[in-house]
Amino acid sequence: MNEIKKAKALLLSGGTIYDASDGSHKRLDILIADGKIKQLGTDLADGFSGEKIDASGHLLMQGLMDMHVHLREPGREDEETIESGCAAAMAGGMTAVCAMPNTTPPCDSQEVVRFLKKRGEEQLVEVLPIACVSKKRAGAEITEMAELVKAGAVAFSDDGNPVANTAVMRAALEYSSMFEVPLIEHCEDPHLAAGGHMHEGWMSTRLGLPGQPDIAESIMVARNIALAEYTGGHIHIAHISTAKSLELVRRGKENGVKVTCEVTPHHLALSDEALIDYDTNLKMNPPLRSRLDVEALKIGLRDGTIDAIASDHAPHSIEEKDVEFAAAPFGILGLETMLGIILKHLVQTGEMRLEEVLKKMIIGPRQILGLPLPRIKEGEVANLTILQPDAAWTVRKANLHSLSRNMPYDGWELNGRVLGVVNRGYFWVAGEARP
Amino acid sequence: MPLQQKHLLGLEGVSAEDISLILDTATTFREILDRPIPKVPTLRGLTVVNLFYEASTRTRISFELAEKRLSADSVNFTTSTSSVKKGETLKDTIRNIEAMKIDMVVVRHQAAGVPRFLTQCVDAAIINAGDGMHEHPTQALLDMFTLREKFAKLQGLRVAIIGDISHSRVAGSNIRGLKAMGAEVMLCGPKTLIPRDVEKFGVQVTYDVEDAIAWADVLNVLRIQLERQEAGLFPTLREYHAEFGITQQRLERAKKDITIMHPGPINRGVELDADVADAEYSVILNQVTNGVAVRMAVLYLLSGNEESVS
C-alpha cells in the first residue's frame, strides 16, 4: 500500500472542483498548506516547490463518506482492523466511515467509543463510532446514550440484529431523540426471518434454501416508522432492500416522520438470481432480493426516498466463507468497490447522473448524522476525494487493502478510479496496483 | 451419446436425453438383479465413498448395494452433526477422504448446495443423495423408472405429488425430471408446506387432495414429518390425515388404473393408509428394487467419465 504523507505543501493541479453543496463545477487548482486549503486558483504551479498531484481529467470533490462499515476491531483483528479498514476506505475514495458497534466487546460503553476514537485519530480517514442501542446488544436495556454521545458516538444501532422488543425500541427512540442523533435499525422480524439464508421467493424454492420473506424487513420498517412518528425520534433504516420497505419510507417522509434510509451497492447491482451457484460471497443480510426489488431501489435512489449509499462492508475470514452455503456467515466487503459499482451500474447505464450518486455519498450520510459538510474554500480543512469518473478498472481480489476477501466481484470491470484522498493534514495517492 | 454430466448434483438442467440414457441403462441393470449371480465386475478397482451427514439407512443401503453389484469398493462415512461441530469443516473432511484415492462420492447432507460445494473442493465425481430441501435426483430417477416400467412413457402422464412440498427434495427432483420428460405435475399439500413461487416450475398447485386424486394417473405421496407440526406448519397429524391422507375411500374418485408411489419410509395411517400402501396399484416395493438398478446406472455412467478416472 502506498504510504500516507503529510499534506504540508500540496498542489492538486489541472482538475475540476465539484462542490456537492451547490453543484458547481470549477476548473481550479487547489493549493494545500498544513492540511488546509490555502488557495484556489489557476496556474498555481508556477514557482510551487512542494508535492504535486496531476489531477487533470479528475474531479476534486468533498471526501466521500460511508456510514455503514464493520471494522471488526476490537475482537476480530484477523478479519479487519481500524487501520486496514481505513486503508480500504481510502482506496474506495472515502475520508470518513462510521464504525458499527457489533464488535467484541460491543461498542456499548464510553471506553470502547474512546478506544475507537483514539485508534482512529492516527488515520487519514475519520472513524465515527456508532454505539449500541442496547447493553451488550441484547435488546433489553438501553445504553448510556447521553454519555456515549459525549464520548463521540454519532448514532446508535444494534446492527446485525434488530431491536426486537418494540417497547425497548420505543424507549430508545424517545431517549435518543434528546441528543438529536439517529437510531439506525437493521430491520428484520426475527421470527419471520429465522433460519433464512437468502431472499424467499422463486430462487429460494429452486435452490432449496430456507428464505427470509421481504415482509420480514418491511414489517419492522413499518413498526419503526410508527414508533418514530409517535416518539418524534429519528429512525434511520440501514441497508434497505425491498420495494415494500421503500414504499413505507416514502409514505413516512410524506407524512413528515423523521425517517431516513440507506442502500448498499450490492442491493442495487445484484439480485437473488446471482445465487444460482451457492456462492457464499453473495450471502449477506439483508439478502439479495428479487429483480423487482432492485428496480424499486433504483427508483427510490433517484426520487430521493433513499438518502445515502452505504457499503455495509462486512469482512469475514476465508475459512468462515469457504464452507457450504448454510454454514457461511452473512456479509460482503464493500468499501473498495462501492463507488466503482455505483458508477458502473447506475451512472454508466444512464440511470442516474454522476452528481446525483456522488451526493448520496457526500451529503447524504452527513445530513443523516447531522455532521457538517466539508467545504472547498480557502482556509478550510482539505477533505477531498480525487476521482477520475470515467476510468474503467478491473477488480482483483489480491489487490484489496482489506484483510478479508469475501466479495464476489473478482474480475468485474468497474468504473471510476480514485486517484487519492486528502484529509486531516494527510494525503494518500493510489498506487498502480488496484483492488 | 455419453452422459453430458460429470456429476449428478440434481435434475435441474439435465436434458431428456440424459434422463432417458440413465433410465435405459437402468433397464440393463434391472435385468442383472434377477440373475443367479446379480453382480458384474464392471467397476472393479473403483472406490466410492458414501458420505452421509444425515441418517438415511434406506438410501445408503441402496447405494451400497448398487456399488457392490458393480464390484466397486465402497466405504461408508456416516457422521452426525455433533461430530461435525467438533471443528472439521466439510472441505477438510472431503479433502482428507479424497487423499485416500477415491473416485466417487455419494453425498447426503442437510444443507442445500453441499454436493455442488464438494465439486469445488475435489476432483472426484459427486452424486447427490439428497441435499437439504433441494434435490434428491436418484430418487426421482427411480420414480420415473418405475413409472416408465408401468406406463411405457412419461410424456403426458399426470403425476400428483402430495404432502410437504416445501421441505421435500424428492419433490424438487421429481418436478424437474418429470417436466423434462414431458409429464404433467400437480402439487398438493397444506398451503404452509407449498414453497413460494413454485408455479414457476410449470406445475399446478391445489390444496384439495380430492382434486389431485381425480386428476392424476399417479399419486406420489410424501412422508410428513412430525417436526413440521412442531414448527407450527400444520396443527396435528390427525388433521393432516383427515385433510390430506390417501385413503381407500378417497381413491374411489380416482382413475381406474391409479398408481400409488411413496419414497419411504411410510407413516401408515398418516399420509397413506395401510391398505392403500399394500394394494395392488401400489408400486412402492418396485420403487425400492428399481432404486438399486437406477443407482447402478448412475454410478456406471458417471464412472466412465474421463475426468473421474484416476
Next chain:
Amino acid sequence: MEIKVKAKVIDQEGLQRTISRLALEIVERNHGVANIAIVGVRTRGAFIAERVVKRIQETEKHKVPFGILDITLYRDDFRKRLRQPLVQVTDIPFEINDIHVILVDDVLFTGRTSRAALDALMDFGRPSSIQLAVLVDRGHRELPIHADYIGKAIPTSIGEEVQVRLMETDGEDCVLLVEAPKEVN
C-alpha cells in the same frame, strides 16, 4: 474416416458356406442338438449366432435355444476407455445349467472379449460345457483361449484388422482385411 481395404477374404457366398459349415460342425460334435444352446456376443456375434441357429433348424428340424450376451460390463478395458460404451440388454431366456452352450463371436483376436463373455455367461449358471465358435480367427492371442469351431483362420500382421460386415449391421455380407485405423479405442 478412410479405411483402406487390402483384401476381401470372404465374399457373400463364402460367408453363407462358412456359417453352414459351422452349424454342421456344432451338430456333429454334440451328437445332435438335444442338449445345446447358442449364445451370440453382441453385436455381430449375435447375428452370426442367429444365422447358425436358423441353419441348424433347417437341417435338424429342431429349435435350438438362442440367447444374446452383452459383455460391456465385463470388459477389462473399461477403465482405460475415455467414455463408456452404451450397455445393452443381455437376453438369455433359458436356464443354462447342465447344457452345452456354444458361444458365438465374429472375430477371435486377443481373447479378451471371449474371456469377458465366459465370465458373463458363468454368472447365469453352470453349463456342462462352453464351446467357442468364431467366424474368423486372426491370431495374436493374449490369453490362453482357443476356439472349438473356426470359420476361417486369417493370419494378420499388426497394422491389419479384420472387418466382418453383415447384412443386418452393414448392408452387405463379407469379411475384409483392412489397414488398422489410427484411432485408439
